Amino acid sequence: MKQFQSTLILVCIFCISITTTFAQSSPVMGFTEEAAKKQLALEANYDKLLKSNNLDDWMKYMTARPHHVGSKYDKKVVDFIAKKFKQWGYDVKIEKFDVLFPTPKLRLLEMTAPTKYKASLIEPPVEGDDSSTQIEEALPGYNCFSIDGDVTADLVFVNYGIPADYEELEKRGISVEGKIVIAKYAGSWRGIKPKLAAEKGAIGCIIYSDPKDDGYYQGEVYPDGPYKNEYGVQRGAVMDLPYSPGDPLTPGYGSTDDAKRLKIEEATSLTKIPVLPISYHDALPLLKALKGPVAPSNWRGALPITYHIGPGPAKVHLKLEFNWDLKPAYDVIATLKGSTHPDEWVIRGNHHDAWVHGANDPISGLVAMMEEARAVSELVKKGFQPKRTMMFCAWGAEEPGLIGSTEWVETHAEELRKKVVAYINTDGTGAGFLGAGGSHTLEKFFDQITHKVQDPQKGVSVFERRNAVEVVSGRKPWSHYKLSALGSGSDYSPFFQHLGIASFNMGFGGESSGGEYHTMYDSYKLYKRFKDPTFQYGITLAKVAGRTSLRLANAEVLPFEFNHFSKIVNGYLNQVTKLADKLRQETKTENRLINSGVYDLVANPKENIAAPKTKTEIPYFNFAPIENALNELKQQASAFAKASKNGVQNIQNKTAVNQLLKDMERSLTRAHGLPRRSWYKHHIYAPGFYTGYGVKTLPGVREAIEQRNFKEVEEQVDILASVLKDFSAKIEKAVSLMN
């Protein structure tokens, strides 16, 4: 669902050499030296079993026809996956959830003034790619969970439609009240655009892909190159994901057959206004017809026009009607029981549903996962048995809102909370550099893996190749692989942020950019030409993700540790206090400038830019409770490191320690969740309320500051301090067991 961050900007140079100062306690964390040797041998065998032809063949099959939620071919894909897993000896279950999945009944967009234009709303076939002819079977361009609507109003261009853009509009005295907004894709998760537009009083929302962001400005367009041609339309969900994902009719609980479903009008995560995505072919006449102030230079795209803001004189009529049907979301769950700890689960997942053919998203990640499962099954045939239970899950209905995984997690929440050690997610992947995010309690563990797996082109580890980007960019070389913090946008979210299960999300990118994301053109043909033609990076992903599962499944002591986590959270607190200081200073300065009248002195009378309005000044906050809690965390993390340093063989009470470690991430959650969105229970990581996919760390405190909700800052400081204290107490308990 989420577009993999594929542009690594390489800037100039200040740093010096690639050195890895990482001191390993064992070659494989969680293993005795003896067990580590066996594990490394196992992994060497595992690597040899991986075959890129499989990825190619399976992708070809699964992307042969559109396979969105509820389509005939999605069921064929599901059966294909289930059959494979069965063949490989897994215990396979298909779990079906009937979930709300609106599809378009009527889509109309027309300009009624100053000239007439009716948007074509089609993605025509392109030469050399037959899959683009399957238009009848495919879902056309639409935003899933837009409400029905029939609105006519003047148009306003709002750039990306994010909070900063509305501040610019305010400066110009432009309101979107009663208007229809047109926003560019990118800059935030798409669902933020109609959400914010509605909050500002707009009555409709159009989203288009500007050629600057993923069209001809970036490179040759399809079929000449991988970028978006003038007709490409990015489909995608617009439910209020930062409020909660999953079926809108069963918020917080599974959409089982007997579940009580809300009426559609009771569902709170649908958009408040109708919203439609369009191509730049259809956006051009609309934007060209706008007058009013010229858009600020950082708003302008690559269309050959002067970008104006409006409002009007372009007036548009947007009419949308949807089939509000329940459709089956199928989750394929393949299980390989653990020999020693069958009730400790390591779960690996990737979704199977696509907006159209989905060669990149999600099939490129799915075929890597399937090859992992197949290779593991070959190892099993040769006598291998994982200590813990390994599960491979192919999720349905991810695209409309992580629905298949969320419903499964909500349905089995109690059992999962008890049993799951970690969840490892992938989604679309390509060629280039390893990108990975996840729980920082597993950062040290994951770092070891990134040094073991080789980049397929360069003869160095995937760590070294990724680190070269830092070095060439003039930043400090990495001492270890740095996991990014996870926001949202793929199936880890229910595991991680709802249940508090330690999670990973990973993939390769940076040498396979394009504009096919969620369009008719995310096809096998495009993937083979421009993404990862020989699947060498798909195989490399299988090596990284496979090691992650296998090591977690076989570890004698679960490879969590807390020094990394302690440092990271300290860094987040540092960011948050700096944010408060910066906002305080900026507000003070800005208010003084506004009151001094200096804005009027620089204002161009022709441009009618009003001075900004003064804002409430930011008080000083008491962060001491968090600082004290972090001090305690640091001490306990250090005690844990000391207790671990003589090797796994010297740790006492391993079973009890493992039980504690497995549940550690859970203690970073609270049942009441975050303010105004109780589904999100993790207090270290959450998707931003106004960024969507983009992460906000220490979200309760950080967003209260950003939203200038000063009372809530204090409340959230106390909650976070208590979360961190509980976490430290758990470590202390583990340490006392270990010694």
Place this chain on the structure above:
Amino acid sequence: MKQFQSTLILVCIFCISITTTFAQSSPVMGFTEEAAKKQLALEANYDKLLKSNNLDDWMKYMTARPHHVGSKYDKKVVDFIAKKFKQWGYDVKIEKFDVLFPTPKLRLLEMTAPTKYKASLIEPPVEGDDSSTQIEEALPGYNCFSIDGDVTADLVFVNYGIPADYEELEKRGISVEGKIVIAKYAGSWRGIKPKLAAEKGAIGCIIYSDPKDDGYYQGEVYPDGPYKNEYGVQRGAVMDLPYSPGDPLTPGYGSTDDAKRLKIEEATSLTKIPVLPISYHDALPLLKALKGPVAPSNWRGALPITYHIGPGPAKVHLKLEFNWDLKPAYDVIATLKGSTHPDEWVIRGNHHDAWVHGANDPISGLVAMMEEARAVSELVKKGFQPKRTMMFCAWGAEEPGLIGSTEWVETHAEELRKKVVAYINTDGTGAGFLGAGGSHTLEKFFDQITHKVQDPQKGVSVFERRNAVEVVSGRKPWSHYKLSALGSGSDYSPFFQHLGIASFNMGFGGESSGGEYHTMYDSYKLYKRFKDPTFQYGITLAKVAGRTSLRLANAEVLPFEFNHFSKIVNGYLNQVTKLADKLRQETKTENRLINSGVYDLVANPKENIAAPKTKTEIPYFNFAPIENALNELKQQASAFAKASKNGVQNIQNKTAVNQLLKDMERSLTRAHGLPRRSWYKHHIYAPGFYTGYGVKTLPGVREAIEQRNFKEVEEQVDILASVLKDFSAKIEKAVSLMN
């Protein structure tokens, strides 16, 4: 000639209040308190005499037809100006120089592969502006002093065609040897583009105006708005101006009737390859046909294409032939003799020749200057007589290379060196903020003026309005008006950098941007609609420049001082040493990275970007001679300030002191000039050898470092130190006379 810097970027905010900490020794520098009162009363009367209708009427007359060098209408403009000055009682001379002025005989540009396209090379008339129909009389789009040529080759896109761009090409293994380059206008003075292209082995050069820089990307295009429409072509000189301006056939001496002229083939400042400017209408098919690597993102313009670098497959044929004729350049020199010091001259100048109609460039500045002269003549009628001689000059043949002013200066060099106190230049001007550059020995003097003249829209001084830009941008508020350093691009250059005469260049801008510069559309109609419709800023310029002339003409002691200059030059040295340190550090780091092989690790095999090559490391330089000289300068400047602090009435030997002060700037020159360009004799300020108009301060030392010419750095350090020592010795002499 030079396009006035009209975009003031207003960023965010850190600074606080507008305070002027400037402590004035007298309300009017160089005057006793009593004389200052009289002077201020004179200026108040002067202001009342200024009439915006005159500017409007004169602009309308002088822009009625194209009036380039050698045209019939240019002679009419010259006669008009001369007649006015005569009417106002000035002693008027028209000096004529016959100078080389090539005009197009044949212009052909066609693409011969992969498809055929013949460039239209026309600027068609636009609705509502009759002057755009005078195509027969106008010079078409061409670059003056391009050589004749007939070349056919593959095309290469080189961005702005500046040194950094060729480094990018090298990284991709792309050579322009034997190719024709296409470069965007902007990023440097245009003449740098063919100069550098030829140095790199190219055989032809095309320059086009990308819509991103001054076309639809910036705003509505003409006639709907002031920006460049698809047919607009920027004409302009491409002689090697940073080598020397003026008639290429009489380098360093006046083009008088009896002067010995070089043969055309001996003239060294012509281009080495043929060069032609075109519109983006004509550039589009060529750029669209290029393949090869996608251009880096900061190279891409606003045309609706993927910008590729080439070379080819676009192949172009460029054929140019010129009439290599001598044409008359007329300088109108109007003199008002000084009562007390007739042999001390204050010269005010602005050119009159245009590329086509030239409403903005140069007539908007010329009409302000004429109104200054008229108002002064009215004061004379009421009994005023300036102490020093005031001269108003309307220069010819500025556009092809500052030719009229340069030939006049070269012809009268000896007399000018003896007599001129200062030169005050203007050129095109518009609405907005005061921009001024000049000799920093007059910065304090000029600052007083900027506090006295009011902005016509905002009810504050032009200083305060300009300073508001600093404040709103978050920079430190100005303690005084900061003169920029002068490079080249208008008629101050021969006075300032060749003779060492203290100079100013000034104008208003920031609220009158457009794309009309040097096109068919720089018309009266456009000026009236989009630039300074009521000429209120033209009048304000007349107030600022008029005061500058009048105060210099009437001062009892010439208002030079040296603390500002001493601080400024210290700042320049600081920049230069930092530049050396930065280059040294970057070279070291970059060489280490190159040798480590890390560039290969990040390289995308698809993109074929080679690692950069290692460079010679930068040694440490001995800057002590300059530091010692600056220390001495600081002491003498301070002694001078002390000697001045009790007011003009207490200064001894005023006449002798004035003689010394008048010649001060001259002692910053050396007869041998700068390395490889002896015409440029000033050792503090010069146009950059590879920037063209852009200034390089301490040019001898700075450019030797930039060009990694280490031996020359040492030589230039010694020269600069001796220049500064002589300057300090002169101040010391003045101080000894004053006490």
